[in-house]
Amino acid sequence: MPDRSNVHQYLIDQAEHLMGGSPGAFKLPPELAIVIDHGAGSKVFDVDGNEYIDYLLGSGPMLIGHAHPRVVQAVQEQAAKGSTFYTLTRPAIELAERLVDAIPCAESVKYVSTGTEATFHAMRIARTYTGKPKILKFEGGFHGVNDYSMMSAMAPKQTEYPKPIPDSAGIPGQIEADVLVSRWNDTELTEQILRDFGDQIAAVICEPLQRALIPAPGFLQSLRELTEKYGVLLVFDEIVTGFRLAYGGAQEKYGVVPDLATYGKAIAGGYPLAAVAGRRDIIDVTRSERRGVAPLAHLGGTMNGNPLASSAGLATLDVLAEDGVYEKLYSTAEQLKAGLHSIAESAGQQIQIAGEGPVFQVFFTTEAPADYPAVLKTDRPKGREFGLNLIREGLFLNPGEKFYISLAHDDEDVERTLKAAQAAMAQVVEPAHAP
Ligand SMILES: Cc1ncc(COP(=O)(O)O)c(C=O)c1O
Structure with a gap:
């Protein structure tokens, strides 16, 4: 995680003071809070100019990428x-x-x-x-x-x-x-x-x-x-x-x-x-x-x-409505999922990736959850820790929750994401603990 400028830190402090630290319910831990300046395609940029590959997509709306x-x-x-x-x-x-x-x-x-x-x-x-x-x-x-x-x-x-x-x-x-x-x-x-x-x-x-x-x-x-x-x-x-x-x-x-x-x-x-x-x-x-x-x-x-x-x-x-759009969304997601599976396997972590096409979620568990009680039994602290580590490695997402894939995500994003995921997975500690 890059060091913050004084302006960035000031804005985060003001947000904490004036609006409970977030405009709604989504709030990252203080050391990972990010004030966004702008988005372009698959990326968002904080007020210090740092770039993140964005898998939050504004909680879903930015399906064709930011500022198309x-x-x-x-x-x-x-x-x-x-x-x-x-x-x-x-x-x-x-x-x-x-x-x-x-x-x-x-x-x-x-x-x-x-x-x-x-x-x-x-x-x-x-x-x-x-x-x-x-x-x-x-x-x-x-x-x-x-x-x-x-x-x-x-x-x-x-x-x-x-x-x-x-x-x-x-x-x-x-x-x-x-x-x-x-x-x-x-x-x-x-x-x-x-x-x-x-x-x-x-x-x-x-x-x-x-x-x-x-x-x-x-x-x-x-x-x-x-x-x-x-x-x-x-x-x-x-x-x-x-x-x-x-x-x-x-x-x-x-x-x-x-x-x-x-x-x-x-x-x-x-x-x-x-x-x-x-x-x-x-x-x-x-x-x-x-x-x-x-x-x-x-x-x-x-x-x-x-x-x-x-x-x-x-x-x-x-x-x-253009040709090939959904094929691209699904194939980007498939590449990411396949990469995440092999990274988890090499790291000795049991994961299941649930979801459909361009929306998926990584669960640390041996069996694919089919309902909410099964989700409660997954290692959710570990899922969150993996997500927080991904943010430290330059991705932006809701840790432990869904990944949203956009039409703007490309092969280079996939490659960089999997590299980040490898580092993030290696830092997932045993036994799992909440951050
Ligand atoms: C399935 C579903 N329904 C409803 C909502 C609520 O939408 P909004 O946040 O625009 O009120 C959401 C938001 O995430 C959602 O995921």
Whole structure:
């Protein structure tokens, strides 16, 4: 880790003093904190000019790389025309067309600004459409930080299904009572909960790739069948997987079409925009002309469909629609995974790499985890230590969590990354200890 300049240290101290050390929840240990000055392609640069190969990608949005010239140009052109209007704009309408063309379940789209709002509204829409109060989610599934989503997403222990463990203080007990939790990849338990509570459940929401845990063969298909059987809507949270696992997201990759799906991150090319997409008859419960006439799921927001973000999204989707894009994303990820496996083997470390294509996670464990309790049993301190070591070696990432691969990562990045990984792995100490 290079020494920090006085200015860099001052900024880090100010951040600690003024904003708890981070703009949100992602916070590195003080000695590894980095203040970013800019990004370009697969790299980010700190305020001292040090370069890092970036596997955080802004927590996912920068799928085609930082400051892509086509995105920058689109945003500059729109910025010169004005940045927000709270009404219809051409970029927002054109982006909706693009989303409906690409997404199997999408006939209609509503915009919001963040993924947290998108899942919040998808659940509100489902409750309005079905007239039922409860939501069924999966242990370890992350759907943002609204009160309904922050249930058994990151609990320190296994959930006693179906009763959730709140992930935050300050969530009203009434909300907790309306969220049920099942185990990822467990069809039997999920059916049992649907059998017991189906008449009260509005929707089953899942990440079709849950963090980095792939769905077991047939699991998503069985969710589709079971939700139909029990009159419950199926919501895919595609905020990570959308346009990343394939142009048509997880729905295309896994061949299962939900009723509703939520989008964010990549669809706005690094600007704040997210969306709920899905069947028209369901999304129609948000039509404002229903007020006073029929049940209305109110959906609004000052920045919804923001034209700067929509322009960035359109430019990003233009790039993603080009030939060979997904082959490149997958092959870069495969090279990295193969290299990491052989580095671990030489170092005598047992690892499993979970994930799908350009999103993966390294677990220190002998068996590939299939669900959250299995993730809890992996050597997570070791995973975090490996990640922290990678930062010391010149990578930028969320230590112990997912790697995000962009279209900008190239062979040289892979080579440098594997060299860094070799050094980082060699410094993973036995027995594992938390940093
Ligand atoms: C699957 C998933 N859903 C929802 C969210 C929340 O999105 P946002 O951070 O834009 O609120 C995230 C964020 O990481 C996510 O990964």
